[in-house]
Amino acid sequence: MAYAPSKRRGLRSKKPSLFVLNITSMLDMFTILIIFLLKSYSAEGIILTIPADLYLPTSTTQSAPEPGLIIELSQNSLIVDGTVLPVDLAKIENSDSLLIPELLENLSEKVRWYEQISAVNPDVSFTGQMVLEGDRDIPFRLLKKILYTSGQAGFINQSLAVFQKE
Amino acid sequence: MAFRPSEKRKQSNYIIDLNLAPFLSLFVALIPMLLLTAIFQEVGIINLYLPTAEEAVMEDVVPDAESDFTLAVTITPTELSLRKDDQVLFRDSIAEEMNLQGLTAQLVELKGSSPGKKDIVLLLDGSILYQTIIDVMDSVREYEGGELYPDISLADRVVETS
Numbered sequence: 001m002a003y004a005p006s007k008r009r010g011l012r013s014k015k016p017s018l019f020v021l022n023i024t025s026m027l028d029m030f031t032i033l034i035i036f037l038l039k040s041y042s043a044e045g046i047i048l049t050i051p052a053d054l055y056l057p058t059s060t061t062q063s064a065p066e067p068g069l070i071i072e073l074s075q076n077s078l079i080v081d082g083t084v085l086p087v088d089l090a091k092i093e094n095s096d097s098l099l100i101p102e103l104l105e106n107l108s109e110k111v112r113w114y115e116q117i118s119a120v121n122p123d124v125s126f127t128g129q130m131v132l133e134g135d136r137d138i139p140f141r142l143l144k145k146i147l148y149t150s151g152q153a154g155f156i157n158q159s160l161a162v163f164q165k166e
Numbered sequence: 167m168a169f170r171p172s173e174k175r176k177q178s179n180y181i182i183d184l185n186l187a188p189f190l191s192l193f194v195a196l197i198p199m200l201l202l203t204a205i206f207q208e209v210g211i212i213n214l215y216l217p218t219a220e221e222a223v224m225e226d227v228v229p230d231a232e233s234d235f236t237l238a239v240t241i242t243p244t245e246l247s248l249r250k251d252d253q254v255l256f257r258d259s260i261a262e263e264m265n266l267q268g269l270t271a272q273l274v275e276l277k278g279s280s281p282g283k284k285d286i287v288l289l290l291d292g293s294i295l296y297q298t299i300i301d302v303m304d305s306v307r308e309y310e311g312g313e314l315y316p317d318i319s320l321a322d323r324v325v326e327t328s
Contacts, residue, residue, distance in 0.1 A: 020183060027186055030193040037200035048209045057297040060304045061210045131211060134296050141292030143299075144322060151216070159211040162300055 048161055050133060051079070057136040059162035068129030069110060069155060073146055075135055080106050093142045100149045107153030130155040212303060215285060215317035237276075237283065237315065239269070240323060241302060242291040248272055264298070266305040273306060273314050286315035289323040 048065055050056060054074040072079040078087050080103070087102050114126040130150055134143060147158060240247045246264050248256035256272040258265040277283070286306055290299060299320070307316050 023186055023190060027189060027193070030190075030197065033197055034193060034200070037197065037204055040204050040206065041200055050209070056209070057300040059210065059212060059300050060308070061212050063211050063213065065209055065211050136295065136297035136300075138296045139292060140290045140294045140296070140299060140320075140322075143296060144290075144292075144320065147214070147320070156216055158214040158216070160214065160300070161209055161211055164208045164210040 048131070048133065053077075053135075054133060055136050056133060056161055056163045058165050060165050061162060062164070063159075065131060065161065066129060066159070068127070068131050068157070068159075069107075069150075071130060071132050071146065071150065073132065073134040073138060073143075075137065078103065078146075081110070089142065092145060093139070098145050098148045099152065100145055103146070103149045104153055107150055107155060111154045126154070127157060128155045129157040129159075131159050131161050133161040212300070212307075212318075215319050235280075235283075237286045238289050239286065239302060239306060240289040241294050241298070242323065243293055246302075250276070264301070266301060269302075270305045270309050270314070274309055274311070277314055284315055285317035285319065287319045287321050289321050291323050 048070065051072055051074060053076075054072060070081055076089060078085045078089060083106070085102050085106060087100065092100055111126065114124070118124045118126060132143075132146065132150075134146075150158065235251050236249075238249045240249065241264075244260055246256075246258045246260055246266075246269065247254060248269060255276070256269055258268060288299065288302060288306075303318050306314055307318060308314055
């Protein structure tokens with residue numbers, strides 16, 4: 001024979017219950033996340049955007065990037081300050097000339113533009129600072145043509161962008 | 167007569183819930199903001215060294231006997247070598263991996279004899295990949311104990327036709 005249902009339990013279930021969500025463990029998780037993110041947060045320095053098809057080489061250097069003209073050199077495109085130059089990299093790589101006419105023209109235009117501004121505003125001066133973001137599989141024979149051409153245009157403070165090793 | 171037990175004690179049985187809801191709202195706002203600005207892969211730079219015209223003139227006027235020599239690291243697909251003027255200090259054939267530790271050890275020794283010298287030239291073959299250049303630059307720029315030759319210039323290797 002089945003037991004008779006408890007009268008006491010019947011009474012309890014009729015009580016209006018207050019549902020409290022226990023969020024303590026979620027808060028623990030959030031606290032840990034916040035500490036981690038705050039640690040990796042940096043509010044200073046310039047942020048370089050790296051195109052998706054470009055893998056920078058890794059290095060042990062500790063120097064932070066400085067503002068300047070950014071040249072992005074991936075396996076199949078050459079981008080100067082966000083503008084894609086209409087050049088054939090394979091052709092440039094195999095040519096005997098060190099100078100890349102399209103790049104020289106574009107960079108000289110930028111130098112003229114800087115000089116025009118600095119003529120009006122003495123706070124702006126042309127430092128010749130440039131950052132090369134090159135793909136790790138670019139051969140030196142192509143790299144030197146980019147560096148030589150930008151040096152000829154007046155960008156003499158050249159630096160190479162790399163991923164920092166942990 | 168004994169004191170009557172206090173009524174207040176009974177209250178300790180209550181469970182007090184902290185109201186964490188405001189914290190939750192704060193975190194919900196902070197976490198997406200920090201996630202968006204977080205940098206997981208830090209980008210650094212390596213400065214290339216180009217001697218200026220003034221420096222070249224200065225060096226002519228005051229010749230520093232101790233550091234008045236040319237250091238050059240030559241990298242070809244098959245060989246890694248270090249020269250001080252015409253004297254070969256280090257030579258290693260690249261079978262699978264470059265012996266960069268050996269190169270660094272040789273440079274550390276050289277740095278001890280002429281601490282003022284800072285510049286070095288990398289003579290590179292056209293087919294050397296960018297990552298390899300950076301690896302060599304890392305090993306000539308610094309070692310665990312300090313700085314070696316931070317003023318690095320890149321140059322094209324002149325093919326010897328002898």
